[in-house]
Amino acid sequence: MKRALPALPALATAFAASAVAWLGCGGSSSSPSDSKPKEYEWKLPQGFPVPKVPEDNPMSQDKVDLGRHLFYDTRLSGNGTYSCSSCHVQEKAFTDGRRRALGSTNETHPRGSMSLTNVAYATTLAWANDLLTSLEKQTMVPMFGETPVELGLAGQEAQMLERLRAEPYYPAAFARAFPGDPEPFTTQRVVQAISAFERTMISGQSPYDRFAFQGDKNAISESAKRGRDLFFSETLECFHCHGNFNFSDSISHSGSAFTETMFHNTGLYNIDGKGAFPPDNVGLMEISHKDSDMGRFKAPTLRNIAVTAPYMHDGSVSTLEEALDHYAAAGRTITTGPYAGNGSKSPLKSDLVVGFVITAEQKADVIHFLESLTDTEFLHDPRFSNPWTAGERP
Amino acid sequence: MGSEPFRCTQPYTQLGTAKVTADLLDFRFYVHDVRLVTRDGREAPVTLTQDKKWQYENVALLDFEDKTGTCANGTVDTNTRVVGTVPPGDYTGLRFRLGVPFALNHGNAATAPSPLNLSGLFWIWNAGYKFLRVDARVQQRALLADAGDAGGDAGAPPVFPVHIGSTGCQGDAQDGGVTDCSRRNVADIELASFDVTKNKVVVDYAALVAGTELTAGGGMGCMSSPEDATCKEIFAHLGLDLASGKPAAGQAFFRAE
Numbered sequence A: 001m002k003r004a005l006p007a008l009p010a011l012a013t014a015f016a017a018s019a020v021a022w023l024g025c026g027g028s029s030s031s032p033s034d035s036k037p038k039e040y041e042w043k044l045p046q047g048f049p050v051p052k053v054p055e056d057n058p059m060s061q062d063k064v065d066l067g068r069h070l071f072y073d074t075r076l077s078g079n080g081t082y083s084c085s086s087c088h089v090q091e092k093a094f095t096d097g098r099r100r101a102l103g104s105t106n107e108t109h110p111r112g113s114m115s116l117t118n119v120a121y122a123t124t125l126a127w128a129n130d131l132l133t134s135l136e137k138q139t140m141v142p143m144f145g146e147t148p149v150e151l152g153l154a155g156q157e158a159q160m161l162e163r164l165r166a167e168p169y170y171p172a173a174f175a176r177a178f179p180g181d182p183e184p185f186t187t188q189r190v191v192q193a194i195s196a197f198e199r200t201m202i203s204g205q206s207p208y209d210r211f212a213f214q215g216d217k218n219a220i221s222e223s224a225k226r227g228r229d230l231f232f233s234e235t236l237e238c239f240h241c242h243g244n245f246n247f248s249d250s251i252s253h254s255g256s257a258f259t260e261t262m263f264h265n266t267g268l269y270n271i272d273g274k275g276a277f278p279p280d281n282v283g284l285m286e287i288s289h290k291d292s293d294m295g296r297f298k299a300p301t302l303r304n305i306a307v308t309a310p311y312m313h314d315g316s317v318s319t320l321e322e323a324l325d326h327y328a329a330a331g332r333t334i335t336t337g338p339y340a341g342n343g344s345k346s347p348l349k350s351d352l353v354v355g356f357v358i359t360a361e362q363k364a365d366v367i368h369f370l371e372s373l374t375d376t377e378f379l380h381d382p383r384f385s386n387p388w389t390a391g392e393r394p
Numbered sequence B: 001m002g003s004e005p006f007r008c009t010q011p012y013t014q015l016g017t018a019k020v021t022a023d024l025l026d027f028r029f030y031v032h033d034v035r036l037v038t039r040d041g042r043e044a045p046v047t048l049t050q051d052k053k054w055q056y057e058n059v060a061l062l063d064f065e066d067k068t069g070t071c072a073n074g075t076v077d078t079n080t081r082v083v084g085t086v087p088p089g090d091y092t093g094l095r096f097r098l099g100v101p102f103a104l105n106h107g108n109a110a111t112a113p114s115p116l117n118l119s120g121l122f123w124i125w126n127a128g129y130k131f132l133r134v135d136a137r138v139q140q141r142a143l144l145a146d147a148g149d150a151g152g153d154a155g156a157p158p159v160f161p162v163h164i165g166s167t168g169c170q171g172d173a174q175d176g177g178v179t180d181c182s183r184r185n186v187a188d189i190e191l192a193s194f195d196v197t198k199n200k201v202v203v204d205y206a207a208l209v210a211g212t213e214l215t216a217g218g219g220m221g222c223m224s225s226p227e228d229a230t231c232k233e234i235f236a237h238l239g240l241d242l243a244s245g246k247p248a249a250g251q252a253f254f255r256a257e
Helices: A007-025 A061-071 A135-144 A157-166 A170-177 A187-199 A207-213 A222-231 A320-328 A360-371 A376-380 B140-147 B229-238
Strands: B012-015 B020-038 B043-045 B059-063 B091-098 B132-138 B159-164 B167-171 B178-183 B187-191 B201-203 B254-256
Touching: A061 A170, A061 A187, A135 A187, A157 A170, A157 A187, A170 A187, A207 A222, A222 A360, A320 A360, B020 B159, B187 B254
Parallel strands: none
Antiparallel strands: B012 B020, B020 B043, B020 B059, B020 B091, B020 B132, B091 B187, B132 B159, B167 B178, B201 B254
């Protein structure tokens, strides 16, 4: 924790490490050494870069397998009722269909469960927290967070590890995942294995991918093609925040020289005419306490967006049609109730949410394009499914 | 708890402005930079015994809950002492800081040494620790009596957590390490008259929440947010300025007896 490396050697170290990761993770067997552990094979979709992997948590198939078992294990909740998968359901692109998530003790979260689609590329995790810069950090929030309680493990890490130790599958699985570690039953190892599994949740086999990256010009409809052109136009401006291969502006990968982290106020609320959001969801301001960060949230990936309704951080937008209406109006107007206000007049709103006029047919085109981002294979890929067979837990 | 010793197995009365009855769910905090002060005003840092449990470097965890009664998520062991050495001297005062020092507050909590690895004190979403954690649950019975409503269902008993820690932290965009926090919320405590051979430090929850409405806060109590009016009196009693997170005069949470 206390490091005092002089600047130059530290830079040199980081450079060397990323070079190794680049070679190693590409799957090419250029390593001259036979004694190295087996490289993890990413099997990346066409056009996808190799994800960035923390130096202290290298990928391995054994670790991914362990993480998958932990992800689906209700022993990871204080009362034995919940696992990561309780809020992150594969068929819904690892969301839960709720407006706001519900924790293991029935406490409602202020925000909705986020999709884990391509989470390996996200530069920050959660809806609006620039301190959660790795899955390893973020995983501790649902495990140990208490406001609200999610998995409900605060103060119970010893009991959790004891429960895991007692499951016949785990001792050998932890040993395989963390070879050479005499005591792998630790919170750190649990977090690392789950993070490694989550990094494999890569979705890039949608009809749009076949169209855009794999040369199948008939993979999406003519309507979806028109919708694509609108999406990437300066009229709709969608692509500024939802651009690149992952349709999210805050991404990085092993080839990134910079880490881009962005948050935007899209005019979803404007309660007081000064841009206020509801007090339980003030966005990045909750972390930074800067007034200018009011209502700033990250632009999540749009991949599999058609199966992750309802939308926005608080689930307050029910459909893709409604989401488009919000952006067309340059911000949402709420006419009654405690959160009434004209979002389009918010002084804190992003400069890119300027509104647009499109016909009903064009709107349908954009939605057909968004639907073409649904990767059915990802939603049913056995690699991401519950590994516990009937009769086992959970 | 005013004049009574703290236990997890009994409710306490007359708390806050509404004089409510509450059960305590947790009572732990970190201190660091413990110093004795000589008669002529010089400081002698206390070198903490590295016990691999309660004390690490210059930080110590004080822990009054014993996992009994309403303290379900705590630890069985308690710690009411800070153990260390100072050179011989004519010491008449005590100074320490409430919290975890910046250099230790933002590492990897999953691999940190004890006592910085207790998940009940993790504050991951703020990338640090809860310096002070003292949670209360106001008794429904007392509330109903106050409201003159004997039969109504007032919902779940309101919880009033006090979680003090650094906020407004900024991460380094490249490696994610915390570079600074706009509000460190580390209180400087001074007990000007303190004889280490005779006195002890009393930590008084009743004094902490004096002037605070414990049924307010919507179950969120005081989470150190500068926007949170519920924190106003609590911060004042900790000797912290809520707006800046800097130490201020007038703490009442600690006293010498």
